Amino acid sequence: MNYQAMRAIYIFEMSRFFRTYRQSFLAPVISTSLYFIVFGAAIGSRIDQVEGVSYGAFIVPGLIMLSVMTQATSNASFGIYFPKFTGSIYELLSAPINFLEATVGYVGAAASKALIIGAIIFATSFFFVDVQVMHPLAMVAFLILTCLSFSLLGFIIGIWAGNFEQLQIIPLLIITPLVFLGGSFYSTTMLPPFWQAVTLLNPVHYLISGFRWSFFEQADVPVGVSLLAIAAFTALCLGAIAWIFRTGWRIRS
Amino acid sequence: MAPIVRVNDLRKSYASGFEALKGVTLDIEEGEILALLGPNGAGKTTLISTICGITMPSSGTVTVGGNDILKDYRAARSMIGLVPQELSLEAFETVFNAVSFSRGLFGKSRNDALVTDILRQLGLLDKKDTKIMALSGGMKRRVLIAKALAHEPRILFLDEPTAGVDVELRKDMWAVVDRLRQDGVTIILTTHYIEEAEAMADRVAVIDKGQIMLVQDKDALMSHMGQKELIIQLDQPLVGDLPDALGKYGLEAIEEGARLRYVYDTKADRTGITALLNDLQLAGLQMVDMETRQSSLEEIFVGLVKGDAA
Structure with missing residues (x-):
């Protein structure tokens, strides 16, 4: 294993993150605070408890998931797309590294960034609502797995994208709707039966549900199913990346 | 090794x-x-x-x-x-x-x-x-x-x-x-x-x-690449063959005898230009102008490939 290469990529990517700390840290904190003010305080005060939890607290897991998923995806996709765009990817392709090492470096960095942002948002939520975490270990595990799997997805998007528009289009058209409709801001039990069934087709729903369970011990789907879903999603992304590197798809002509 | x-x-x-x-x-x-x-x-x-x-x-x-x-x-x-x-x-x-x-x-x-x-x-x-x-x-x-x-x-x-x-x-x-x-x-x-x-x-x-x-x-x-061409413009087009005295230079008459082309090697001990100019004068040919030029890379490529095939 080329540990030095993994380390070099990881540090290089993380330094990009800290170099643009205003954009990296402040943007998610500000947008989340706005969600808390609008949904938690202004609208939330008129909503009854959702399944025994105040609405302001209820949306905390969903908000963290929303930010973590979008950040993981965009960080990872940008991290690998940018060298493609500038041409500096020649160095990665000519280096003595395999797909696993490159993936660990890029995806590890993107997942770390998303994790840091998730932690910041979690800390921010204490300023607005009273949040309790029933299963802290499960919460951390769900958070890490989500950061990881969505960074893998972002990595694939970054390799696939041929221009900046394509880079944005999947997060915008697919991930954001899936996160919003997956129950970030509501319990799917509030939906009519038909739409509840449709939601079961949304993979993000399982993650949000499992993550919320770790907070309040209540979930829309059994927590085991959530874990299984995220494991399957991670495996799927890893398989796709292994295939990409073996065939050189979109990166090595 | x-x-x-x-x-x-x-x-x-x-x-x-x-x-x-x-x-x-x-x-x-x-x-x-x-x-x-x-x-x-x-x-x-x-x-x-x-x-x-x-x-x-x-x-x-x-x-x-x-x-x-x-x-x-x-x-x-x-x-x-x-x-x-x-x-x-x-x-x-x-x-x-x-x-x-x-x-x-x-x-x-x-x-x-x-x-x-x-x-x-x-x-x-x-x-x-x-x-x-x-x-x-x-x-x-x-x-x-x-x-x-x-x-x-x-x-x-x-x-x-x-x-x-x-x-x-x-x-x-x-x-x-x-x-x-x-x-x-x-x-x-x-x-x-x-x-x-x-x-x-x-x-x-x-x-x-x-x-x-x-x-x-x-x-x-x-x-090979050191070869240059000397193009000599005559005051009157050459009629008939080149004088025998100039045979050793490998001259080529171009543009219906209005010009002569001489190929020489800049890296050689002697380019032969001085001797050629003397012999031209002795043969009674008058020059009005002359120019030299280096072969382009493409010409050299072509020359090399031809030379290899020969």
């Missing part, structure tokens, strides 16, 4: 059907400087990209230090440093970090002293904390070279190293190449400037349309 790079019947076709390499076979000896000379689109960059692992070969084999570039890619690539033609750099990183990153990517542990030394040799030391995007084109080129040298490669590929580069950098770069040669580093550079091949190379490989036309010691090649 076995060649450090062995390219055997290497072919590369792109999805579009374009065949960039049509069976290239080439041995590169350890410690030599090989110039890969050819016009634009000849396949120089494709050849280098394939050896370095950026492009996948369609067929054929390449070994680097005895390691197959596909099966033993780690060992093969670890030996190679590549300076690409385009100024492809991460714009927002500092010079030092970018060079240090390259070292890590090739599996070497961090070594600030070595990176500092490389930056000093390339005249980049005072720019080490500057972001790359703030550098001039020439400075970016130096950064690319520094990145390629950061993992102490035994083989260095320089793809068009002096394209769009000022005189000062060219001199610095030749000095760096010279130092690397003394350390035993094998260097392959592509160029379409004959002067560059002449200044730096031990051997020259000429590539055109995806094929190696010839590989020759530079000195032998330069004697």
